[in-house]
Amino acid sequence: MSNRELLWRFGLLIWPYRYYLIPAFVCMLILAGTNGAIAFLVQPILDKVFIEQDRVLLANMPFIIMALFLVRGIVYFSQIYLMESAGQRVVRNLQVRLYGHLMAMDLAYFQANATGNILSHVTYDTNVLKASASSMVSNLLREGFTVIFLMGVLFYRDWQMALVSLVGLPLAGVLIYRFGRRIRRLSQTRQELMGTMTSHLEESITGQRIVKAFCMERYERARFRLINRTIMHNMLRSAKVKAFSSPSMDLIAGFAVSAVILYGGQMVMTGQTTTGAFFSFITALLMAYDPIKSLTAINNQLQESLAAARRLFAVMDLQPSIQDRADAIVLPRMQQSIHFEQVSFHYRSDLPPVLQEINLTIRAGERVALVGHSGSGKTTLVNLVPRFFDVTAGTIRIDGVDIRQVSQRSLRSQIAIVTQDVILFNDTVRNNIAYGDRARSEEELRQAAQAANALAFIEAMPEGFDTVIGDRGIRLSGGQRQRLSIARSLLKNAPILILDEATSALDTESERLVQEALERLMEGRTSLVIAHRLSTIQNVDRIVVLRDGRIVEEGTHAELLAREGEYARFHFLQFQQQEYATTGQG
Known part of the structure; x- marks a missing residue:
């Protein structure tokens, strides 16, 4: 210039x-x-x-x-x-x-x-x-x-x-x-x-x-x-x-x-x-x-x-690679399914693909867990649903509509996300829970906090819902931050839920409270769950196993164990680690 x-x-x-x-x-x-x-x-x-x-x-x-x-x-x-x-x-x-x-x-x-x-x-x-x-x-x-x-x-x-x-x-x-x-x-x-x-x-x-x-x-x-x-x-x-x-x-x-x-x-x-x-x-x-x-x-x-x-x-002068089309439509609230059709993705053209030819249909209200080694493409797959990135090849459809044809706002308004790295703001508890919709009533906030097992510790704070929690919620424990994140997702009441390692790095009691809150959060919602601890996903409707960006297995917990494949090996190794940890502590 x-x-x-x-x-x-x-x-x-x-x-x-x-x-x-x-x-x-x-x-x-x-x-x-x-x-x-x-x-x-x-x-x-x-x-x-x-x-x-x-x-x-x-x-x-x-x-x-x-x-x-x-x-x-x-x-x-x-x-x-x-x-x-x-x-x-x-x-x-x-x-x-x-x-x-x-x-x-x-x-x-x-x-x-x-x-x-x-x-x-x-x-x-x-x-x-x-x-x-x-x-x-x-x-x-x-x-x-x-x-x-x-x-x-x-x-x-x-x-x-x-x-x-x-x-x-x-x-x-x-x-x-x-x-x-x-x-x-x-x-x-x-x-x-x-x-x-x-x-x-x-x-x-x-x-x-x-x-x-x-x-x-x-x-x-x-x-x-x-x-x-x-x-x-x-x-x-x-x-x-x-x-x-x-x-x-x-x-x-x-x-x-x-x-x-x-x-x-x-x-x-x-x-x-x-x-x-x-x-x-x-x-x-x-x-x-x-x-x-x-x-x-x-x-x-x-x-x-x-x-x-x-x-x-x-x-x-930079333009975002993901933009709404001039004729973008508003996506109605999801009723039927999310469908991945021959989906492939790479972050850069000079790098190998992270996902390859993914074909997957998730029905409305179904809870699907994604399992695989680190780098297998689990997080990348769920990041494609809210269009944080666009597919390199293939199509993702919600109720038969290509998500690239709808406005990003109408798409993302239907998705709630709870991740391992909780993002909270240097604001009050109230404003963090009601993030994205400050007009919610006190009663709605309390109900969301109650369902997230967060109401008790919020009320114990000096100023309750008006307590400022510090930069990134530093004044809270890891479990408390996670429960506030769940309360935020409950209040959003989105039909699609993404849980990315939501119970990682928590102590036993915090994990129990968070897991209870997550169970309530998943009720009636189409849920994509990424979990390191296989014990937390045994009750989901379906488990999808990824390896090197491809789907290698899918089925229920019992079905996959019976096949003695990739998932069964994961389960066996994790069970051995837990058994060893228990024996060592004893």
Whole structure:
């Protein structure tokens, strides 16, 4: 994406806030005009007041100068406030749009990108652009207008001397271009490093239990120091470029001023111009010096902003691979079956398939368990039902309708999911259970909690249903988190239920309470169950055994044991492990 295209898209981003920007531009124009007026007044002050001793002008000049500075103060405040208002609104709108876009992305995007990089887009990159939307744009225009007005004074006083003052301009342009290109490259690298650092912070903070259990605090600190040192070196290189740009401009400016003094002094000595006109020219030239230096610094900041904009727009240009069709229909509540027809799937075309030619029909209300070694495709299979991923080949139908022909919202509203890794939010118990439907009544919440064996521990909390449970439910035990997840699914009352290792990693009592709640949850629902402990699925209607992405067996618990196949071997090995554990404890 070219810089011109980036600037155009950024312009479209700030255009809705033109009612702030246009008055701010007017204020900047007036402010720049006052700078030109100050330089212009040097000539009448010297020639008329001090040399010709014009007492009327002397009496009026203080009022003129005070009026100029009063106007400067008013318009300076106004343009700063207006530009900051526009900048804050731009970054808020950008963050909201970016967040909405991320929420529309499919799971494949989140699996392929580190959490820290995604967070860096929403926080760091948008705030870099915020600087562009307020301070940088205002400084660019204010200093640019100031230079234009002062150049007008220069050419008005003496166009030949003005041309002499521009002798270093081509060299300055070359240096500004080179400095800007270097800053842009360093900024792109730094923004990527910031994403890496955010990822490391997110991983190390959320994984504190493992970090401490394995005594890896020193290792994690060393990793963080390494990332931080790399960022520091990047910023120092950037600072070096910025620091070098200022004296370079000073040298060019010094050469230009020297040339003007030499040329202008000769003109004053020969009577071709007055002392007042010459000092007015020098004043305008020196007043233009700081704005020109500021424009160089602004160019460096612009390059940083362009690097951030390139990253942000690259994300916003991504399209989710799973989208509703233009003619997508609303899926009626499931009544008949879920049918997998010759379904195959791979995550990437260069990887082997995870599922191959799956043919499976699950009747409404039937409870089907999926069994197989790790990596056999169980979780992938259930993830295809809510269209977290689309099939590579074949079709999945609900009541005869291809799920790719229905809206994702109407499909997913019919599916409840309970997983081993329970996702809870840093909110109240009430809002976690009613997630997705905050309008549910108190009685409905209590019934769902009761059915999930969660009501007793909820009522024992300090504020009951209004207790905040902490980030990811950290203030709850594993069994309590799982029961809240079940209560959430009960309240949703979806006809299709997916249970993915829902009773793993629980103690005996917690597993009993969770299993009871799951039995209530599965009543009358079409259930797909993934379970490591075969004892928890013996009462399901059918068991489907997967190996290397293919169905190798299916039947009831008793039927599969009688066949003495894959499932029977699983059962025998697990029974042996349990027997060994019991004997060892005894």
